[in-house]
Each structure stands twice: as structure tokens, then as C-alpha cells.
Amino acid sequence: MRMVDLIAKKRDGKALMTEELEWIIRGYTNGDIPDYQMSALAMAIYFRGMTAEETAALTMAIVHSGEVIDLSGIRGVKVDKHSTGGVGDTTTLVLGPLVASVGVPVAKMSGRGLGHTGGTIDKLESVPGFHVEISKDEFLRLVNENQIAIIGQTGDLTPADKKLYALRDVTATVNSIPLIASSIMSKKIAAGADAIVLDVKTGAGAFMKDLDGARQLARAMVEIGKRVGRRTMAVISDMSQPLGYAVGNALEVKEAIATLQGNGPRDLTELCLTLGSHMVYLAEKAPSLAEARRLLEEALCSGKAAAKMKTFLAAQGGDPSVVDDPDKLPRAAHTIPVAAGEDGYVAEIVADEVGTAAMWLGAGRATKEDAIDLAVGIVLHKKIGDRVQKGETLATIHSNRADVRDVEEKLAAAIRISPQPAAPPPLIYETIG
DSSP states (O other): OOHHHHHHHHHTTOOOOHHHHHHHHHHHHTTSSOHHHHHHHHHHHHHHOOOHHHHHHHHHHHHTTSBOOOOTTSOSOOEEEEEOOOSSOOHHHHHHHHHHTTTOOEEEEEOOOOBSSOOHHHHHTTSTTOOOOOOHHHHHHHHHHHSEEEEEOOTTBOHHHHHHHHHHHTTTOOOOHHHHHHHHHHHHHHTTOSEEEEEEEESTTSSBOSHHHHHHHHHHHHHHHHHTTOEEEEEEEEOSSOSSSEESHHHHHHHHHHHHTTOSOHHHHHHHHHHHHHHHHHTTSSSSHHHHHHHHHHHHHHSHHHHHHHHHHHHTTOOGGGGTOGGGSOOOSEEEEEEOSSSEEEEEEOHHHHHHHHHHHTSSBSSTTOOOOTTOEEEEOOOTTOEEOTTOEEEEEEESSSOOHHHHHHHHHHEEEESSOOOOOOSEEEEEO
8 A cells, every 4th residue: 555545545535445544544653654644634534524434444543553441340331421622611520420329330531631721630639639640450440349430541542643633733634523533532442431422512612613513523423433333422512601600620629529419500410410311321220311310310419429429539549528628629819709890691601711711820731731720710600691780790710819900801801791681502402322
């Protein structure tokens, strides 16, 4: 095979064969295929697309470019959940203990964040003593004993994806549905999941800004799962405004704890119950989605979910008493209210602008080398559709610097007030698979 011939084949709109895609990924991973040829292929895929069969073959070629995690030592059906990202997306912090509390094994590999706030591991490290540096044997043991453990992503997982994503990022080929879908699904499959629940975001704070794009991505990923033998479904959910009220690492952990105690924001709770119901159903712990939801609601009300959070934190060195006393989490030196400048109704909260404001405070990373301030962030007090009066607090800034005028101005511009009532956006648009 010659790479130039395969580039021309895709340029002309023809489908690449499985063995051709395997040869390409193997050659690119080991350095035999140069960046300039892989760039040309990525651009050809961007314009010509890929068939469902091609996308599945590409995904599995990426999976087998590195280590594939073996979770067969864990009893039960292992269900993984993936969100395409957003602002204040605390679902993993809630879903892990929640579904584990009804007997679903949660063997989670997570990474650190790059963007508005930290990743799941960064957030959990807000809990004093918590760590993810455990051996794979210990990881498997904890999941079998407690139904939940989280470990950091190994550098040996999907190395082809890391190289390809970095290339796409500098060649304007990120926004290709087949390339996005294969990137996401390759990591989930390589991490050992038997079944996968996808939370595909749409709106201003999401990667896929419009509903049609989110729908295309969700369908592509579900189709990959189906073709490679993983039970897969997707929920398309709103990210035009932040999910919940908190944006920031320790602040989101505090909100997750309140949700596990049955006192969380309505939207965060509802989305977690929806996603969790699918996880429980796919794990064969309930005969229907309705029964799965009933089990989860009972776990919230009875205290089982919050108790599982304590068990999980303690097993990985964390202080479980933060569940009863969240004020033990890192706290910022200053809290600054942002007031409404007029009477009316909240008509818009631009999620990515709120996220950027949180990153300016130090809640997130602009580059991988940046340090995160776990204590800082923003807590909203209103959602789209809420009535406000002039002078009423719209949000509270949690900061370790006293002068936050830049953040105040950013938030004031991100939260639009209208004299006319505004309808809140739907939380969930569609379920696929």
C-alpha cells in the first residue's frame, strides 16, 4: 500500500477498507507516515466524510494502537458514561456514586481538564487526601468491593488518537463528525466498557453548538458502538446555560454532594437520573428504565447514594467527612456578588462566557502546564426564565484575588435580562439508541 494512493481514494469520495485504515493508523502511530500525509487524509475525510463501516473500522484501529484495558476481573456489566463537555458539568461526580449505590460497577478512567474548569480528577482532588495513583490490581479490587473506583488515564491508551487530535487541532479538521466520533468512542472502548451511555451537549457552552450537529454526532457514536459489539445509547442535552449553578472545582464537588443527598439543582438532578437510568438498565440491574429510575430515586432519598460517596472517597485516601461538612473543601478568600442592573427576566446565560470567566479566576487551564486553583469559581443564583429585580444577586464570584472587575464585566455581559418573560430551554432534546 502507498499512503498517496489512499489519500487520493478518499479525496475521490471512495470508502477505505478496514485493512487500509489499520495500515494507516499503524503507520502513523509508529512514525512511518508523516504528518503532512496524515493532514491530507484528515482534510479529505473532512470534506468527503466516512461511511458508518469506515468510521467503526477507524475507531477499532485507533483502539488497537495502544493498550486495551481488561476489566473482565470485575463482576457484572461495566457501563461507562461520556459527556462531550460543557460548563458546570458535574454529572460524573454524581453518577459514579449514584449508580454504584444500586450495584452497577463503575470502573472509571478519567483525565485532567483543559478549559473552563478541571477534569473529574482535578475536581475530586479538592477533597483532602483523595488520589487516583493506585495500581490496576487495586483498581479492580476496589470496584469489586465497593462498585466504584476512579483511576487516571494511562498514557498507553489510544496513542494514535493523541497524535491525530493534535494534528487535527492545527489543520482545521477538528469539526469532522467521523473523526470526532472515532476519537471519543476509541477511548471508551479501549477503557474496557461493555456498554456506553453518551451525554451529547448542544448549545453555546457545548462543542456542538447546534442541535443538528449534536444529533449527527450522537448517531455516529451509537452506530460505532452497535457495529463493534458495545451496547450504546446517547442523550442530547442542553448546554446553552451552565448545568446546575456551580462552575469551579470544589464548588462543583459541593454541588454534587448536595445532589447525592437529594438537595441538588433540578436540572442536574434530572439529567443524572436520566443518564443513570440508562446505565442501570444497560447493566441489567433493572428490567425497564422506569424501574431503574425508581431505584436511583430511592438511593437519593434513603441516603444510600451519599453513603456510597463516602465509601468511594475513603477508599482512595479522601476525607469522607466532607460529605457531611462540605465547608472542609477548599474555600476562596473573597466572595463578590454580581447584581442585576434592571428588573426583568433572565433571557440568556451564555455558558461558554461564564466558563471563560471562571477560567480567568484560575478554575481551569488554558494550557496543560497551568496550575488550577481548586477553590475559585462562580455560583449562579438564577437560571433562564427566572424573574429578577434590580440589585438582586445574579451570581457570586469566589476568588483568591480581590480585584475581579474583569470577571464581573464578563458575567454582566453573559447574563442578559429582558423585560419580557423568557422560556427556559429544554433540558433533554432527544434520546438515540
